[in-house]
Each structure stands twice: as structure tokens, then as C-alpha cells.
Amino acid sequence: QVAELRRTRRGLHAEGFRNEQLLFSDEQARTLPLRRTLLRGDRRDLTGPFDVIGDVHGCLPELRDLLRDLGYDLSGGGARHPQGRTAVFVGDLVDRGPDSLGVLKLVMGMVADGAALCVPGNHDEKLCRALAGKAVKAMHGLDVTLAQLEQAGPDVQAQVRAFIEMLPTQLVLDGGALIVAHAGLPAHYHGRGGGRVRSFALYGDVNGQRDELGLPIRRDWAADYHGAALVVYGHTPHAAPRWKGHTVNVDTGCAFGGYLSALRYPERTTLSVPARAVYAPPPRPLPVPEGESGS
Incomplete structure (x- = not known):
């Protein structure tokens, strides 16, 4: 075990370990101060x-429309709410829509200014892997996103990669009363880290099976959710915000010609703006949520 640790220590960062502490004696182990660090x-x-x-999926015009309707000031190229509200993006900023680079620049600027928070989606994660030189299939609009970033140059590519890499898998907000994760998150994963948590947050409740269209089969985790926190997520598009128990899905298929939607919190009301065009054909009609409430 010692030999294996020595061999692999230089690769710990690639395995997901952000920090390491080397100890060379029992005395160091006994006197090492312990400090708890929040995720x-x-x-x-x-x-x-x-x-x-x-x-958002690259739908920059609709994002600007929605931010204006939410009361954000878009002057100067950024966006900030005059009453101090914070935008929180559920991920999948890129692909399918016409201007993924424009969306990235706007959201990155808002996060840097303290006007927004963001979690990554599976499309953002795939883009990050492509920018890192990993072998990925450039499909579902990723080819267009990569072309835009290629034209923007290596400095912008490095900034985008660093931004996505630093995003937290989930956001625990308002004393734990609000959870934001791209594909949703069951209660036993709230506030936790690790590979399983990250996989669920990015891809949802999947087991590798695919449907007749070749799309991943996603189990409806929200139907069995009974946690105390309100979970807001996206990933699976619907024709309107989908309320299910103490969860709400705000992916309303903007790139497919649907809407771009937001949940106001703590008001628990939703606001949507229509897509200006159908940027990508939906693989199937967007399902209409049943039993909506709270919107």
C-alpha cells in the first residue's frame, strides 16, 4: 500500500483530491491540527x-429577455439586480442554442461580480472535458460551441475551463432550505460530496439503459422525494415548470422552441419567456407537467 501510494501520489489531483498533507513521523500525525472546511x-x-x-443552452437573447423581466439591469454588458437579488443557474449553459460563448461570458461575469451563482450541467462538464483534451463526441451542439471557443482563442478557452472546473456540484442555500443541482438530488445526498453525488447531480437517476431513441432512461427521482429542502433543478425539459412534491424542474426547453424559465425564491413563483426560434429539433414533444402547484 505504501509503494502504491508513492507511485500514485502525483496523480491525486486528477482523482478528485484537492488538497494533500504529507506526514513523515508519528509525532507529526499526533500534532497535526484538524480543520473542517465546508464544501x-x-x-x-x-x-x-x-x-x-x-x-440556457446557448440561448443568449432569451437569457437577456428573462433577466430584464426579472428586473436585472443589463447596462454595461453585465447584469445585476438593483434590489440585490442573486441569479442562480442550474447548469447546461452551452450547446444547441445560437450563442454559447455569449452565455458563458455573461454568466461568468455575473458570478465574478457576485451577482450570480452557478452549478455545472452535463453539457458544461462535457465541454470542460473537451477543452482538457479528453476524447468526447462533439454532438448535440457541442461542435458549434467548440467552434465558437476556437475562434475566441486559447485565453478564453482556458478561462471557460477554469470556470467550469471551479463550479460546485450542488448549492446548499438559505440555511439548507434550498438545494440547487442540475439533474436534482435526493435528500441523502444534500450537502455531501463524492463521485456518486456528482454523477447524480449531473446526470440524474440513470443506470446506463437507453430508450428506443438512444436517449438515457432517467428514473423520476422527484416522485419519491420527501425531503425538507426545496430542490430546484433542470436537465429533463418539460413544456412548463414542473412541480412535484417539494421539487421544481425549471428546464422548459428553450433551445427546443419552448421557454426559458426561472423560479423566484422565497416567493416560489415562476417566470418564463418564449424562445425566439427553434434552435434544435426536440427528440420528442416536451411533456406537459401534471398536477402543477405553487407557480
Whole structure:
């Protein structure tokens, strides 16, 4: 075990370990101070109000429309709410829509200015792997996104990669009363880290099976959710915000010609703007949520 650790220590970062402490004696082990560090997404100290925005997928015109309707000031190329509200993006900023680079620049600027928070979606994660030189299939609009970034140059590519890499898998907000994760998150994963948590947050409740269209089969985790926190997510598009128990899905298929939607919190009301065009054909009609409430 010691030999294996020595062999692999230089690769710990690639395995997901952000920090390491080397100890060379029993005395060092006995006197090492221990300090608990919160996960990056643990922002229980932030109480809002928030505007949680669904999957943008490169739809920059619609994002600007929605931010204006939510009351954000878009002058100067950025976006900030005059009353101090914070935008929270559920991920999948890129692909399918016409201007993924424009969306990235706007959201990155808002996060840097303290006007927004963001979690990654599976499309963002795939883009990050492509920018890192990993072998990925450039499909579902990723080819267009990569072309835009290629034209923008290596500095912008490095900034985008660093931005996505630093995003927390989930956000724990308002004392733990609000959870934001791209594909949703069951209660036993709230506030936790690890590979299983990250996989669920990015891809949902999947087991590798695919349907007749070749799409991943996603089990409806929200139907069995009974946690105390409100979970806001996206990933699976619907024709309107989908309320299910103490969860709400705000992915309303903007790139497919649907809407771009946001949940106002703590008001628990939704606001949507229509897509200006059908940027990508939907693989099937967007399902209409049943039993909506709270919107």
C-alpha cells in the first residue's frame, strides 16, 4: 500500500483530491491540527432572494429577455439586480442554442461580480472535458460551441475551463432550505460530496439503459422525494415548470422552441419567456407537467 501510494501520489489531483498533507513521523500525525472546511457549494449563509434560472443552452437573447423581466439591469454588458437579488443557474449553459460563448461570458461575469451563482450541467462538464483534451463526441451542439471557443482563442478557452472546473456540484442555500443541482438530488445526498453525488447531480437517476431513441432512461427521482429542502433543478425539459412534491424542474426547453424559465425564491413563483426560434429539433414533444402547484 505504501509503494502504491508513492507511485500514485502525483496523480491525486486528477482523482478528485484537492488538497494533500504529507506526514513523515508519528509525532507529526499526533500534532497535526484538524480543520473542517465546508464544501464549495455549502452556502447556507446566503438567504437570497434568488432567481433560479433553468437550462440556457446557448440561448443568449432569451437569457437577456428573462433577466430584464426579472428586473436585472443589463447596462454595461453585465447584469445585476438593483434590489440585490442573486441569479442562480442550474447548469447546461452551452450547446444547441445560437450563442454559447455569449452565455458563458455573461454568466461568468455575473458570478465574478457576485451577482450570480452557478452549478455545472452535463453539457458544461462535457465541454470542460473537451477543452482538457479528453476524447468526447462533439454532438448535440457541442461542435458549434467548440467552434465558437476556437475562434475566441486559447485565453478564453482556458478561462471557460477554469470556470467550469471551479463550479460546485450542488448549492446548499438559505440555511439548507434550498438545494440547487442540475439533474436534482435526493435528500441523502444534500450537502455531501463524492463521485456518486456528482454523477447524480449531473446526470440524474440513470443506470446506463437507453430508450428506443438512444436517449438515457432517467428514473423520476422527484416522485419519491420527501425531503425538507426545496430542490430546484433542470436537465429533463418539460413544456412548463414542473412541480412535484417539494421539487421544481425549471428546464422548459428553450433551445427546443419552448421557454426559458426561472423560479423566484422565497416567493416560489415562476417566470418564463418564449424562445425566439427553434434552435434544435426536440427528440420528442416536451411533456406537459401534471398536477402543477405553487407557480
